[in-house]
Amino acid sequence: xxxxxxxxxxxxxxxxxxxxxxxxxxxxxxxxxxxxxxxxxxxxxxxxxxxxxxxxxxxxxxxxxxxxxxxxxxxxxxxxxxxxxxxxxxxxxxxxxxxxxxxxxxxxxxxxxxxxxxxxxxxxxxxxxxxxxxxxxxxxxxxxxxxxxxxxxxxxxxxxxxxxxxxxxxxxxxxxxxxxxxxxxxxxxxxxxxxxxxxxxxxxxxxxxxxxxxxxxxxxxxxxxxxxxxxxxxxxxxxxxxxxxxxxxxxxxxxxxxxxxxxxxxxxxxxxxxxxxxxxxxxxxxxx
Amino acid sequence: xxxxxxxxxxxxxxxxxxxxxxxxxxxxxxxxxxxxxxxxxxxxxxxxxxxxxxxxxxxxxxxxxxxxxxxxxxxxxxxxxxxxxxxxxxxxxxxxxxxxxxxxxxxxxxxxxxxxxxxxxxxxxxxxxxxxxxxxxxxxxxxxxxxxxxxxxxxxxxxxxxxxxxxxxxxxxxxxxxxxxxxxxxxxxxxxxxxxxxxxxxxxxxxxxxxxxxxxxxxxxxxxxxxxxxxxxxxxxxxxxxxxxxxxxxxxxxxxxxxxxxxxxxxxxxxxxxxxxxxxxxxxxxxxxxxxxxxxxxxxxxxxxxxxxxxxxxxxxxxxxxxxxxxxxxxxxxxxxxxxxxxxxxxxxxxxxxxxxxxxxxxxxxxxxxxxxxxxxxxxxxxxxxxxxxxxxxxxxxxxxxxxxxxxxxxxxxxxxxxxxxxxxxxxxxxxxxxxxxxxxxxxxxxxxxxxxxxxxxxxxxxxxxxxxxxxxxxxxxxxxx
Numbered sequence: 001x002x003x004x005x006x007x008x009x010x011x012x013x014x015x016x017x018x019x020x021x022x023x024x025x026x027x028x029x030x031x032x033x034x035x036x037x038x039x040x041x042x043x044x045x046x047x048x049x050x051x052x053x054x055x056x057x058x059x060x061x062x063x064x065x066x067x068x069x070x071x072x073x074x075x076x077x078x079x080x081x082x083x084x085x086x087x088x089x090x091x092x093x094x095x096x097x098x099x100x101x102x103x104x105x106x107x108x109x110x111x112x113x114x115x116x117x118x119x120x121x122x123x124x125x126x127x128x129x130x131x132x133x134x135x136x137x138x139x140x141x142x143x144x145x146x147x148x149x150x151x152x153x154x155x156x157x158x159x160x161x162x163x164x165x166x167x168x169x170x171x172x173x174x175x176x177x178x179x180x181x182x183x184x185x186x187x188x189x190x191x192x193x194x195x196x197x198x199x200x201x202x203x204x205x206x207x208x209x210x211x212x213x214x215x216x217x218x219x220x221x222x223x224x225x226x227x228x229x230x231x232x233x234x235x236x237x238x239x240x241x242x243x244x245x246x247x248x249x250x251x252x253x254x255x256x257x258x259x260x261x262x263x264x265x266x267x268x269x270x271x272x273x274x275x276x277x278x279x280x281x282x283x284x285x286x287x288x
Numbered sequence: 289x290x291x292x293x294x295x296x297x298x299x300x301x302x303x304x305x306x307x308x309x310x311x312x313x314x315x316x317x318x319x320x321x322x323x324x325x326x327x328x329x330x331x332x333x334x335x336x337x338x339x340x341x342x343x344x345x346x347x348x349x350x351x352x353x354x355x356x357x358x359x360x361x362x363x364x365x366x367x368x369x370x371x372x373x374x375x376x377x378x379x380x381x382x383x384x385x386x387x388x389x390x391x392x393x394x395x396x397x398x399x400x401x402x403x404x405x406x407x408x409x410x411x412x413x414x415x416x417x418x419x420x421x422x423x424x425x426x427x428x429x430x431x432x433x434x435x436x437x438x439x440x441x442x443x444x445x446x447x448x449x450x451x452x453x454x455x456x457x458x459x460x461x462x463x464x465x466x467x468x469x470x471x472x473x474x475x476x477x478x479x480x481x482x483x484x485x486x487x488x489x490x491x492x493x494x495x496x497x498x499x500x501x502x503x504x505x506x507x508x509x510x511x512x513x514x515x516x517x518x519x520x521x522x523x524x525x526x527x528x529x530x531x532x533x534x535x536x537x538x539x540x541x542x543x544x545x546x547x548x549x550x551x552x553x554x555x556x557x558x559x560x561x562x563x564x565x566x567x568x569x570x571x572x573x574x575x576x577x578x579x580x581x582x583x584x585x586x587x588x589x590x591x592x593x594x595x596x597x598x599x600x601x602x603x604x605x606x607x608x609x610x611x612x613x614x615x616x617x618x619x620x621x622x623x624x625x626x627x628x629x630x631x632x633x634x635x636x637x638x639x640x641x642x643x644x645x646x647x648x649x650x651x652x653x654x655x656x657x658x659x660x661x662x663x664x665x666x667x668x669x670x671x672x673x674x675x676x677x678x679x680x681x682x683x684x685x686x687x688x689x690x691x692x693x694x695x696x697x698x699x700x701x702x703x704x705x706x707x708x709x710x711x712x713x714x715x716x717x718x719x720x721x722x723x724x725x726x727x728x729x730x731x732x733x734x735x736x737x738x739x740x741x742x743x744x745x746x747x748x749x750x751x752x753x754x755x756x757x758x759x760x761x762x763x764x765x766x767x768x769x770x
């Protein structure tokens with residue numbers, strides 16, 4: 001079972017502890033939402049799970065597909081079936097989306113060098129071009145991706161919305177067991193949001209993908225219905241619930257909802273926390 | 289859906305895959321180079337007698353011998369250049385200046401001795417000729433052993449010969465242009481080439497003739513301590529056009545070889561010439577080449593220069609924009625790996641009004657390699673309304689590697705428009721993390737960043753060469769790790 005099991009995870013950045021004991025399990029076919037005010041550590045969790053070198057694991061464990069995830073290199077984690085849809089995807093000038101996708105698909109098939117001539121008949125072989133095209137066409141249809149977009153250089157000069165769509169296109173092509181979507185809703189207009197949500201729902205229902213949807217706002221959750229909602233405050237999950245919890249947050253704001261759980265927002269979230277977190281695009285509190 | 293353009297994902301041939309598996313240079317094999325295997329092999333070292341012997345061996349006219357001797361004297365008198373790469377490792381006395389591999393030139397690959405034919409097969413030249421070339425010349429050591437031009441081009445009056453045959457069959461043209469663009473006293477190495485030159489290409493494209501498919505010359509050094517000194521002369525007549533491509537490889541030896549070519553090009557009114565080099569010498573070759581073109585009224589001259597191999601390269605393809613409206617362009621890629629110094633660049637001189645030029649240089653330094661851009665842009669008085677743009681981008685893969693830029697600009701005219709941009713980029717950790725999070729290994733991610741970095745140049749190449757260039761870069765990125 002390709003479950004992602006996080007136990008008592010502590011993460012520090014440049015010596016400062018950001019996550020202070022996270023416990024969370026994402027199973028195949030489950031959708032989890034991780035919500036919380038800015039600065040609570042949501043993005044730190046996604047980077048730490050993917051293995052960014054800047055994020056130091058100081059305590060705890062993470063297993064994925066039965067393996068110790070923290071022992072693995074970034075690319076090994078990816079090939080094992082973990083995917084991160086980035087909040088801020090990097091541009092790679094000169095490399096078209098198509099070529100990038102083909103290389104990534106091949107890497108997932110185990111083609112890790114240009115030595116594609118191998119006498120061993122069981123050695124991994126690169127995907128045939130017609131097969132690749134078919135996969136790509138299907139993924140683009142699912143996500144209504146403009147054909148011009150894949151000829152352009154990866155994320156180079158893309159709008160925020162284009163970047164997010166291409167993140168989800170990559171997810172559809174790479175077929176992960178568990179995907180972390182880090183603020184994928186930011187930068188998307190309502191139509192794009194619906195399409196992206198539909199794509200995620202399809203992967204979850206048809207392919208049994210597990211999803212950890214990190215978001216500040218409810219609006220993505222109007223289209224992706226999580227079974228589990230977790231609220232992260234100051235590096236700890238302080239509240240768990242079902243889809244109603246997200247709706248409650250939408251209606252009442254973090255402070256009031258958390259009061260019900262007997263949790264007080266730390267002072268640095270101050271006045272911001274009183275606002276209802278529904279107005280997309282308004283920065284709240286410290287940056288993530 | 290668009291066609292998928294070749295980037296670093298292209299499948300490799302068996303020979304290339306062997307090389308990847310071995311983690312070394314894929315062209316490093318050699319044939320037997322003992323004297324008995326050749327039609328003629330000179331003694332090591334250079335003397336006036338060597339120069340006379342080469343000329344006598346080729347039955348040259350007196351004027352060419354005189355030219356050679358003058359150049360030899362100049363070579364002796366001129367000190368080694370101190371301003372660029374370190375050349376102190378060259379031992380002129382240890383080099384073979386002339387090796388004739390076969391008695392006569394073949395018109396068919398089948399007529400070549402087996403080991404030489406095998407060499408070209410392994411390099412894929414006969415296959416390339418069948419698929420997409422209009423003509424091929426193949427030089428092995430000092431002589432062009434195979435030469436062929438498509439018949440329809442011959443019928444249109446296109447001349448494509450090795451330089452020695454050019455001199456024999458068209459002495460009047462050769463005498464008119466030889467050494468006129470690059471005189472023997474231009475520099476120490478053009479003098480050396482003029483003294484001992486052998487082989488190279490002689491091309492004449494008549495007025496209005498467009499050679500649509502590329503002509504290719506391939507230069508192979510096989511013997512240890514070989515000196516290869518080919519000489520190329522290209523004349524593109526009015527309104528004519530041509531694309532000439534050269535490739536170069538050599539075996540890997542522990543001692544050094546020397547390649548010192550001279551290439552002279554004249555593009556007449558309204559003509560167009562593109563000269564593409566994919567230089568991939570082994571890392572024991574000093575590559576010291578002088579290349580210069582003159583472009584007349586409304587002519588276009590383009591140098592596309594890929595320097596991937598060699599121990600040390602010093603090469604600055606030059607264009608003199610002689611006539612109104614002429615355009616010159618130099619696109620260059622330099623890849624400096626372990627122990628390599630690529631000192632490359634461009635020289636453009638605006639001599640006439642309304643002329644324009646673009647220099648785009650991309651360099652990559654890895655595993656302690658050093659790449660230098662050295663360029664000269666000059667605008668002479670009277671070259672009004674000239675425009676030029678120089679773009680130099682350097683990419684550094686690791687902290688041990690090095691890059692430097694020496695851009696010289698001399699403007700003697702007010703009415704000009706000049707732009708110069710230079711950037712130095714280090715591979716960025718966030719980019720690497722992003723690519724690795726998609727399953728690419730660190731090497732694959734680096735190779736992808738590099739192929740994207742040079743894409744503005746590879747996209748200018750014909751498809752087959754773009755694939756080749758990307759493969760070579762991929763091999764460079766995957767080789768010599770750690």
